[in-house]
C-alpha cells in the first residue's frame with residue numbers, strides 16, 4: 001500500500017501502554033496531526049515512525065515496505081525522514097545558508113545542485129536576505145524557519161514535527177502555522193505533526209488524529225471532527241461543547257423538557273438506554289422573546305452567568321428544567337444576568353456521541 005501505514009501499533013514501557021492499537025494510514029503527500037493532551041502517546045508514536053524506538057506490537061510501513069516491527073526495524077538514518085523537535089537546534093556556528101546546506105552536503109550532492117536547492121528553499125521560507133546571518137542574529141520565528149528549510153530541503157520521504165512551535169510566542173505561533181501549511185502546499189511531503197493545540201492542528205492538517213491514553217479516538221478532516229465528533233473526549237477536546245443526556249424510549253429520545261423522534265438523531269437501540277448528544281455553544285440561539293421556529297426546540301429559562309470576550313458573549317443559560325447550556329452570542333446580543341430568555345436548539349446540530 002502506498003503511503004505511511006501504522007497498523008495495530010503499540011508501545012509498552014514496563015507495565016504502561018504508552019501507545020495502543022494505533023491504526024493510521026497517510027496517503028502520499030498528506031499532512032496529518034496527532035492531537036491530544038500531555039502523555040497521550042503522541043511523541044512515542046512519532047519516535048516509532050522515525051525509528052528511534054521500536055514498537056512492542058504492530059508494524060509501520062512506507063509504500064509497502066515494513067520499517068518497524070517488534071522483530072526488527074530499519075534504523076532512523078536509513079528511513080530518509082526528517083524530524084523537527086520542539087527545541088529546533090540549528091547549528092550556532094553556521095550561517096543560515098550553511099545550516100540549510102548541511103544535510104545536502106552529507107548526502108554528497110554536487111555543489112551547484114546544493115546552491116540551487118538552498119536558494120529555492122530560502123526563497124520559500126523568505127530568508128533569502130538573511131542567508132549569511134548566524135542563528136544568534138535571528139528572531140525565534142526566523143530560526144524556526146531555518147529548521148523547517150533544513151528539514152524540507154533534503155526532500156525527506158516523511159516529515160515529522162514534534163510541537164515545533166511551542167517555543168514561540170503566541171503571535172508568532174499563529175503566523176508560523178500558516179507558514180508550515182504554505183510550505184507543505186509547495187512541497188507536498190507526507191507529514192506527521194504532533195501538537196496539543198487544536199487550532200494549530202486545524203490550520204495545518206488535512207486530517208487530525210485525536211489521541212487519548214495511547215489510542216486514536218477519531219481521525220477526520222478538521223471540519224468533520226468539529227461538527228461530527230464521535231466521542232465525548234473528542235467533542236470536548238476540539239472546541240467546547242454542551243452535553244445533553246437523554247434516555248431512549250420506544251421511538252423517541254427523552255431529554256429534560258423535550259423529546260425528539262429517534263430517527264431525527266439517528267439513534268437506534270433498545271428502550272431504556274442512556275444516550276448523550278453534543279451541541280456546540282455557537283449553534284444555540286439565545287432569544288429575549290419566545291421564538292417562533294417550526295422544527296426547532298425552544299427552552300424557557302434564564303441567563304445565570306455571562307462573560308464578554310470581545311468578539312462574543314459567553315452565556316450560561318439554565319432552563320426551567322434546570323438543564324444548563326453554554327451559549328455563544330454576538331456582542332450585540334446583550335442579556336443581563338437573571339434575565340428571562342429562551343434558547344432555540346436546532347435538532348440537526350445535535351450530535352450523538354459515545
Ligand SMILES: Nc1ncnc2c1ncn2[C@@H]1O[C@H](COP(=O)(O)OP(=O)(O)OP(=O)(O)O)[C@@H](O)[C@H]1O
Pocket residue numbers: 013014016017018036037038039040041042043044045196
Ligand atoms: N522512555 C520511556 N519510559 C517509560 N515511560 C515512557 C517513556 N517515554 C514515554 N513514556 C510514557 O508514555 C506515555 C506517553 O508519553 P509521550 O511522550 O508519548 O506523550 P505525549 O503525548 O508526547 O505528551 P506531551 O504532550 O507531554 O509531550 C507517558 O505516560 C510517558 O510517561
Ligand SMILES: [Mg+2]
Pocket residue numbers: 042043044
Ligand atoms: Mg510529546
